[in-house]
Amino acid sequence: MNLTAEEKRIATETTRQLLSTYNDSRGNLIPVLQQVQNKLGYVPAVAMEEVAAHFNVPAVDVYGIITFYNQFRLTPPGKRQVKICMGTACHMRGAQIIQESWERRLNIKMGETTEDREYSLERVACVGCCTMAPVVLINEEVHGKITPTRVDGLIFSHQLDKQKEKEGAARDE
Amino acid sequence: MSNHNAAAAAAFAKLQEEAQKDWDRLREKPLILIGAATCGRAAGALNLLEEVKNELAELKLDANVLEVGCMGHCYAEPIMVIYNEGFPAICYGYVTEGVGARIVRDYLTEGDPGIEFALAALEPNDMFPTFADFPRGIHENKIVLEQCGFIDPQNIDHYIATGGYVALTRALDMTSQEIVTTIKESGLRGRGGAGFPTGIKWQTCLDAPGTTKYVICNADEGDPGAFMDRTILESNPHLMIEGLAIAARAVGATKGYVYIRAEYPLAVERVALAIEQARSKGLLGDNILGSDYSFDIEIFQGSGAFVCGEESALIASMEGEPGIPRHRPPFPAQSGLWGRPTVINNVKSLSYVPHIIKNGAAWFTGIGSEKNPGTAIFALAGKVVNTGLAEVPMSTTLNELINDVGSGIAGGKKFKAVQIGGPSGGCLPESAMDTPIDFDSLTRAGAMMGSGGMVVLDEDDCMVEIARFFLDFTQQESCGKCTFCRLGTKHMLDILERITKGQGKPEDIDTLTQLAAKVKAGSLCSLGKTAPNPVLSTIKYFRDEYEAHINEGRCPSKMCKDLIAYYILPEKCERSCDACVGSCPVEAIGDNEDRIKVIDQEKCVKCDSCMVACPPQYKAVVKLSPPHLVEEKDREYREGKQKWQKQ
Ligand SMILES: Cc1cc2nc3c(=O)[nH]c(=O)nc-3n(C[C@H](O)[C@H](O)[C@H](O)COP(=O)(O)O)c2cc1C
Ligand code: SF4
Ligand code: SF4
Ligand code: FES
Numbered sequence: 001m002n003l004t005a006e007e008k009r010i011a012t013e014t015t016r017q018l019l020s021t022y023n024d025s026r027g028n029l030i031p032v033l034q035q036v037q038n039k040l041g042y043v044p045a046v047a048m049e050e051v052a053a054h055f056n057v058p059a060v061d062v063y064g065i066i067t068f069y070n071q072f073r074l075t076p077p078g079k080r081q082v083k084i085c086m087g088t089a090c091h092m093r094g095a096q097i098i099q100e101s102w103e104r105r106l107n108i109k110m111g112e113t114t115e116d117r118e119y120s121l122e123r124v125a126c127v128g129c130c131t132m133a134p135v136v137l138i139n140e141e142v143h144g145k146i147t148p149t150r151v152d153g154l155i156f157s158h159q160l161d162k163q164k165e166k167e168g169a170a171r172d173e
Numbered sequence: 174m175s176n177h178n179a180a181a182a183a184a185f186a187k188l189q190e191e192a193q194k195d196w197d198r199l200r201e202k203p204l205i206l207i208g209a210a211t212c213g214r215a216a217g218a219l220n221l222l223e224e225v226k227n228e229l230a231e232l233k234l235d236a237n238v239l240e241v242g243c244m245g246h247c248y249a250e251p252i253m254v255i256y257n258e259g260f261p262a263i264c265y266g267y268v269t270e271g272v273g274a275r276i277v278r279d280y281l282t283e284g285d286p287g288i289e290f291a292l293a294a295l296e297p298n299d300m301f302p303t304f305a306d307f308p309r310g311i312h313e314n315k316i317v318l319e320q321c322g323f324i325d326p327q328n329i330d331h332y333i334a335t336g337g338y339v340a341l342t343r344a345l346d347m348t349s350q351e352i353v354t355t356i357k358e359s360g361l362r363g364r365g366g367a368g369f370p371t372g373i374k375w376q377t378c379l380d381a382p383g384t385t386k387y388v389i390c391n392a393d394e395g396d397p398g399a400f401m402d403r404t405i406l407e408s409n410p411h412l413m414i415e416g417l418a419i420a421a422r423a424v425g426a427t428k429g430y431v432y433i434r435a436e437y438p439l440a441v442e443r444v445a446l447a448i449e450q451a452r453s454k455g456l457l458g459d460n461i462l463g464s465d466y467s468f469d470i471e472i473f474q475g476s477g478a479f480v481c482g483e484e485s486a487l488i489a490s491m492e493g494e495p496g497i498p499r500h501r502p503p504f505p506a507q508s509g510l511w512g513r514p515t516v517i518n519n520v521k522s523l524s525y526v527p528h529i530i531k532n533g534a535a536w537f538t539g540i541g542s543e544k545n546p547g548t549a550i551f552a553l554a555g556k557v558v559n560t561g562l563a564e565v566p567m568s569t570t571l572n573e574l575i576n577d578v579g580s581g582i583a584g585g586k587k588f589k590a591v592q593i594g595g596p597s598g599g600c601l602p603e604s605a606m607d608t609p610i611d612f613d614s615l616t617r618a619g620a621m622m623g624s625g626g627m628v629v630l631d632e633d634d635c636m637v638e639i640a641r642f643f644l645d646f647t648q649q650e651s652c653g654k655c656t657f658c659r660l661g662t663k664h665m666l667d668i669l670e671r672i673t674k675g676q677g678k679p680e681d682i683d684t685l686t687q688l689a690a691k692v693k694a695g696s697l698c699s700l701g702k703t704a705p706n707p708v709l710s711t712i713k714y715f716r717d718e719y720e721a722h723i724n725e726g727r728c729p730s731k732m733c734k735d736l737i738a739y740y741i742l743p744e745k746c747e748r749s750c751d752a753c754v755g756s757c758p759v760e761a762i763g764d765n766e767d768r769i770k771v772i773d774q775e776k777c778v779k780c781d782s783c784m785v786a787c788p789p790q791y792k793a794v795v796k797l798s799p800p801h802l803v804e805e806k807d808r809e810y811r812e813g814k815q816k817w818q819k820q
Contacts, residue, residue, distance in 0.1 A: 029493035034474060068495035069476035071435050087397030088628045089554040091642050097780050104758060125479065126397035127436050130554035131247035131561055132215040140438055144215035148758055148782045
């Protein structure tokens with residue numbers, strides 16, 4: 001996924017601003033990266049370079065951290081981050097089937113973002129809602145007892161929301 | 174030291190008085206509690222909350238509404254409790270849309286408590302059973318979970334009014350050694366997995382040289398299928414905080430951390446708020462309650478690596494490194510965070526501590542069994558009727574937990590196995606149901622206590638597939654440092670994958686067993702050492718399922734996708750119902766020449782939708798294993814039809 005010059009600029013500035021509130025003790029490294037991801041939704045290469053310089057470590061060390069931990073993303077997420085729980089309870093209740101439904105509907109694979117950046121698909125380990133298995137998170141919202149038909153329903157209701165937004169915007173003009 | 178602490182006791186008495194007032198004020202009006210931990214929210218608790226508030230506003234009724242945590246009855250969520258004059262407090266379950274408003278309206282305006290929606294009463298009465306009257310209630314003994322679901326986790330006064338921070342205040346009057354000795358005498362064993370005696374860990378840290386020491390609460394809860402720690406943190410965060418402060422006082426630490434996994438945003442939020450409130454009341458920070466003792470807590474968020482639950486990996490990640498376990502000794506209690514003596518304890522372990530300090534070591538050893546005192550907290554998930562959290566005395570049997578507390582298997586299915594102890598645990602069959610739940614008995618049976626996740630499996634669950642699932646998990650989560658953990662698990666996974674695809678070889682079972690032994694021997698940390706457990710225990714108890722996959726290309730539970738086909742029984746299909754057709758995402762269902770529905774096996778992606786959609790009075794969709802049975806079935810049908818036409 002290619003970033004625009006504007007995206008790169010925002011990434012650099014955001015990272016610099018965050019770094020200004022942290023000293024260079026190594027224990028701050030992961031919290032800073034978490035903050036960057038909170039703000040940008042991912043950790044782009046330019047941010048890694050800024051962080052490496054701040055903590056005085058080789059950029060490849062920062063890259064090593066990012067790739068070790070599952071939470072970090074190297075590419076921008078979709079506007080709707082769909083995270084499918086792949087924990088035990090969800091798996092035994094058909095998480096795989098749910099994953100395939102999303103992949104089929106969005107025409108992307110796990111870990112990818114749709115061309116229009118509306119959706120991205122990720123797997124998560126148990127989100128602690130096993131009694132509601134299978135579970136899907138859309139952004140931070142938990143949806144329990146998902147079936148392939150509910151996947152269709154969720155996407156449909158997103159489309160409705162979007163349409164309403166558009167109409168609302170048109171009316172405001 | 175005591176002269177400081179007379180002042181502390183007085184300061185605390187004042188806090189208690191204020192809290193009590195706040196607490197009493199709640200009951201001056203009808204009080205409504207809504208369980209809104211993550212599990213409740215997933216079931217629609219926030220909608221319920223809004224609905225109830227709207228209804229109260231519309232009817233101009235005056236009542237207190239509180240967002241509380243989880244009571245453990247997750248199966249019945251969303252859950253609501255109403256305290257109202259003249260009736261015993263009632264807990265309502267399955268409060269779906271529309272029901273909440275209706276109960277509130279009927280109850281508060283007409284005095285009709287809506288008994289038909291009630292799960293149970295909270296206090297004994299002549300009208301309605303309480304939770305204690307059900308088989309579940311007979312086994313349950315809530316210590317850590319006692320306040321969960323009954324207090325507002327975002328209001329420190331509720332915790333104080335129900336006995337909170339008494340233990341910390343008392344600990345200010347004790348020497349470090351006195352606290353450590355009490356915990357040692359209580360026999361408390363760590364609830365994070367290994368069951369290591371907490372008192373001994375604390376003693377090691379107390380005795381370690383150095384003035385800077387740390388305490389860390391391990392709230393990483395990486396085991397899929399486990400949600401006890403999340404529930405405790407979301408429902409009663411102060412209990413853990415108080416426990417951590419006492420731990421710090423016991424070992425002489427002035428700084429503590431809570432390491433919470435990133436997948437638990439609500440827990441992070443609640444713990445952060447609780448820390449802030451405790452600080453503002455003088456229960457954390459410099460000179461706690463005016464004593465000579467200072468201690469403060471910071472949150473560190475995990476970044477989604479299972480291995481970081483392992484204590485040395487956890488420390489590495491806090492130090493800004495990849496979470497790779499280190500060799501022990503030295504143990505963290507001797508040399509941990511930044512090389513300083515560090516106590517790391519699980520959320521549950523710490524949550525017992527205030528209770529033990531308050532009630533004494535003898536009280537604790539009076540519960541459970543001799544070597545395993547106290548209670549065990551389990552997250553019941555999977556195919557059991559009453560999923561949720563249960564706290565029972567150690568040495569309750571699996572049978573009691575699953576059949577009494579959990580009310581047995583859902584949907585009239587047959588019990589097959591219980592997966593216990595997370596990815597490193599094992600699967601126990603029916604014949605092991607009398608095993609008492611404690612660290613030692615479970616290990617002997619071939620599983621593990623682990624942290625308390627328990628997934629119940631029924632006849633539709635394939636044991637080879639679950640072994641494959643866990644191997645896939647551990648293989649992905651291996652930090653990669655040890656060759657056997659990295660490559661051995663990969664090799665085992667490849668074999669298991671082949672078996673679930675029907676491409677197993679007769680020698681596979683032996684190869685798996687041999688590899689398992691090597692991975693166990695050749696790994697540094699428990700991730701690798703225990704990774705083969707699910708494979709070994711399923712081979713031990715369910716060998717015939719492995720053999721069916723390997724020798725017959727058949728999945729007896731009809732779960733493995735490559736070994737099943739969906740099929741519509743012509744004699745059962747109500748052809749014009751069309752429910753299946755609409756549900757199929759790939760248009761694989763059409764009519765045959767007799768206008769009966771058939772599945773195009775080439776197109777079918779095995780999504781299960783048609784089976785769910787086919788109305789229960791027809792139940793025409795079935796799964797067949799192995800897939801070639803479809804042709805046989807078709808032939809049977811065609812031949813049957815010819816016979817019928819000849820007659
Ligand atoms: C791979 C691995 C993952 C672990 N994950 C956790 C965890 O998520 N939470 C936890 O409390 N302990 C976990 N542990 C156990 C910890 O290493 C440690 O024993 C525990 O936190 C000590 O606390 P306790 O004595 O109170 O049980 C894990 C261990 C291993 C080997
Ligand atoms: S056993 Fe596995 S997870 Fe543990 S240190 Fe070795 S490679 Fe890492
Ligand atoms: S299993 Fe799914 S894809 Fe196959 S026929 Fe049924 S609905 Fe269609
Ligand atoms: S396994 Fe999916 S929420 Fe626990």
